[in-house]
Amino acid sequence: MLTLLETATRLAQLHCAACHQTYSPHMLQSVSPCCQQPLLAEYSLQEPLSRVDGIQPTENSMWRYQQLLPLQNAAHRVTLGEGWTPLLLLPRLGAQYGLRSLLLKDEGQNPTGSFKARGLSMAISKAKELGVTGCIIPTAGNAGVAMAAYCARAGMRAVVVMPRHTPNAFKEECYWYGAEVHLVDGLINDCAALVRQLNADNALLDVSTLKEPYRLEGKKTMGYELAEQLNWQLPDVLLYPAGGGTGLIGIWKAFQEMRALGWLAADVKLPRMVAVQAATCCPLIETLAGHQANCHAYVGQATIANGLAVPRPLGEALMLRVLRESGGTAVSITDEQMLEGMRELARQEGLFVAPEGAAVWMAARQLLASGWLQPHEQVVLLNTGSAQKYLENVMGRFQD
Structure with missing residues (x-):
């Protein structure tokens, strides 16, 4: 029987994303020693777990899915109420562009103003459980803010390294x-x-994207929420702004877990996943097009969507796998197009979204015009944050 402090979790082991070698979830882990690739959390999904038993309905945060999260002890939970963000219908834009069902999941309503709150809440909680006293992160902006907040909440030291132009x-x-x-x-x-230089002695836990296993587990809760909010159906197409790609990978992981648990009916088709990148930093698209073998030597440039300026994502192979398995695609969007999308979402729907969120809307428009996206399909846009913090990037660039 569980004590009051224990958490029901089905976490079984970690495995290497490349070769599937297994590792213990009960000690600090970084990338896999075998292949230097991300470690993925694996759960015992064979035993029955109904949605009624697996979800805590009174927990209006990502922790409602705690049995499918890796924390072993609730006393170590570091939370600011992250998750359970709204899924909003966009009726005016949908009607204007002839889309039957256009929805937006607004992650800008998370603590610290972005979806990064999910991943860093989970990573810092697990770090606390494993005895960590300080963390370090390279960031384009939002992840550093989230890590700093959750480290403060946990009483940990936080070291943030970000571009000067942030x-x-x-x-x-x-x-x-x-x-x-x-x-x-x-x-x-x-x-x-x-x-790497500052942390040469490994005194701090490096919570870089996919260099520890648990940010991904926080991000995957977007997938669980989306299914629950759609009454255990899924959209035809899901568009996601993919810099480091953790959310894209995590949402797809959630869909696979729900299918294994039987939470999704056998006839529920998984959505086609679309990775959206900036035109000035689109390594995934260059790899897909065959212009490079991989992103290891790719050189990108800055963009107003700071979160998309990730030229060499560690999770490239995992992102490509998601696109391949889902029958999806990748699209690049210019800064000017992002500004247009921000204006349109603000004026038509009253949503002041981050440039990354505007990029996914402009990608949907592009795919609709090309015929890849059909008017009858249900489309979900993932807005990753609030535009408030990006005002410096977009100041003076408004056009009527």
């Missing part, structure tokens, strides 16, 4: 949370190089 709103918030902030001339891959 809007001041992100930097200031990190300072307010008490984080140690280092600024770098370059993109997130340059920040990662400084993280």
Whole structure:
């Protein structure tokens, strides 16, 4: 019988995303020692678990799915109420463009203003459970803010490394949370190089995208929520802004877990997944087009969508797998198109979305015009954050 502090979880083991070698979830882990690839959490899904028993309906946060999350002890939960964000119908834009059902999941309503709250809540909770006292992260903005907030909540040291050109709103918030902030001339891959130098003694846990197993587990809850909010159906197409790609990978992982549990009916078809990138930083698209073998040497440039400026994502192979398995695709969007999308969503639907969120809407328009997306299909856009922190990027660029 569980004690009051124990958490019902079906976490069984971790496995390497490349070769499936297994590792213990009861000790600190980074990338897999075997292949230097992400480690994925694996759950015991063979035993029956109904939706009624598997979901805590009074928990209006991502922790309603705690049995399918990796935390072993509820005393270590570090939460600010993340998750359970609204799924909004966009009737005016849908009608304007002839889409039968256009929806947007608004992750800008999370604590710290972005979807990064989910992943960092989970990563910091698990780090606390495993005895970690400090964390370090390279970030384009939102992840650093989220890590700083959750480290403050947990009483941990936080070291954030971000590009110097990151809007001041992100930097200031990190300072307010008490984080140690280092600024770098370059993109997130340059920040990662400084993280390796600063943390050469491994005194801090590096919570870089996919370099520890648990940010992914927080992000996957978007998939569980989406299914629950759609009454255990799924959309035809889901568009996601993919920089590091953790959310894209995590949502697809959630769909697979729900299918294995029987939470999705046998006739429920999984959506085609669309990865949306910035035109100035689109390594996934270059790899898909055959212009490069992989992203390892790709050189990107800055964009107003800071979260999309990830030139060499560790999870590239996993993202490509999601697109292949789902029959999806990848699309690149220019900064000017993002600004157009921000204006349209604000004026037509009253939503002030991050440039990343505007990019997915413009990608939907592009795919609809090409015929890849059909008017009768149900489409879900994933907006990853609020535009408030990006005002410095878009100031003076409004056009009537």
